[in-house]
Amino acid sequence: MHTPEQPAATRPTSRDVARAAGVSQATVSLVLGGKWRGRVSERTAESVRAAAQALAYRPNLAARNLRLGRTRTALLVVPALTNEFFAHVYTGAAAEAARHGFGVVLYPSPDGVGPAKDPFASAPASLDGVIASSMATDALKAFQGTDLPLVMLDSDPADRTAAAHVNLDVADGMRRVTGHLLGLGHRRFLHLASAVPSWTFDVRAAALAEALHGTEPHAGLRTARAPLDVADAAQAATAALTAPGPRPTAVICDDDILAAGVLKATRRLGLRVPEDLSVTGFDDMALATALEPELTTVRLPAEEFGGRGMAALDAVLAGERPEPVELPVELVVRGSSGPAPAV
The missing domain is CATH 3.40.50.2300 (Response regulator)
Incomplete structure (x- = not known):
């Protein structure tokens, strides 16, 4: 519902906010100007904000910004x-x-x-x-x-x-996923990694390798890469799961979108999840509970x-x-x- 603009004579002022919150006008200025940290307590700042909201106080942002050069x-x-x-x-x-x-x-x-x-x-x-x-x-x-x-x-x-x-703490997320799957008896892993070059994905890969080989030195780990796209992930997963050698029993994905691609690939290959292959994601998007079966993932x-x-x-x-x-x-x-x- 639209609230009509208050006449200038009846608009609450910073003095009104200060009186309602039981603080000085300088404190009101600090809090509403975002400069209160280290100067006033969180409790006082909340009191000022609550008073300003109750009074429907709106500072003159244009004038303040001009004064501050912000x-x-x-x-x-x-x-x-x-x-x-x-x-x-x-x-x-x-x-x-x-x-x-x-x-x-x-x-x-x-x-x-x-x-x-x-x-x-x-x-x-x-x-x-x-x-x-x-x-x-x-x-x-x-x-x-x-x-x-x-x-x-x-x-x-x-x-x-x-x-x-x-x-x-994405490294801890990867450690948790790895420990979960090792506890379920998995020893052959596929890491479906994001093809996007980024520090966060490098950390995930390093944490996975360290957690896996530090706990179970004889575990096998393959890596395949795919863009953050379901179709590309399905294609990469299909190639990795049909490659020569023992098939992985668990796929650890850098992202829920990649995991959705893996689930699509498993259906094409006639594999059951999780009976034949376990799949995990990362992020815990809404997609994670829309998939069937619902996705084990890391919530961020x-x-x-x-x-x-x-x-x-x-x-x-x-x-x-x-x-x-x-x-x-x-x-x-x-x-x-x-x-x-x-x-």
Whole structure:
């Protein structure tokens, strides 16, 4: 429902918010300006935000931004909107941004990966900072040579070109998947890896190899690669599962989309899941429960991931140097994984 604009004489002021929250006007300015961290407590900040919401207080953003030399706009660079995971990342980033009076512009790299043209005539003049996925790093070439602060998502924390890093513990996710399948008796594995060059997929591959051979040195591991596309994944899986030699009894996929391709390949080959072949994914998209059987996968906290990225950028803009963040992940066991078939 549309709320009519309040007459200037009756609009609540920052003084009204301060009085309602029991704080000074300076504290209201800090909180609503996103500069309260390290200066006031989280409890006080919540009180100020609650008072502002109750009074329907709206600061004069145009005047404040002009005074601060800020646009209150962040750019979120992701590989593609066709991937559900990044839609959730955006949702989390936008929700956190709204708490601090920021807007988030979403910019998907063309074709999912690869270089992107500068989406603004002058990026530094249009943005306060950039949050980017490691899967779209080539798209950041448009911002090289600028002084825009950069927060990287799912990237090498040793990379000092970024002002902050927010990661998912994907290595632990791979260890959990591997341990689950080893516990079910599997010893012959196929890793259907993403063909997208990215730090996050390199970490997954390394963690899988280390967890597998560190626990079961005689286990076999093959690797096949495919683009993040169901048809391509099905084709790669078909070739790998019909290659000479003993057939793998478990396929570990870098992504739920790849796992969907594997399930499609198994039907074509007349294989039963999980009786003949166990299949696991990564991400826990809605797709995971739409498949039959439902997919064993690693759940990633996508919205929290985006929110923490935006919070890190806000901290950088406040003059802080945030410590690297690594969010925990969760193994979700469903019907696509089961005991290894008897040989």
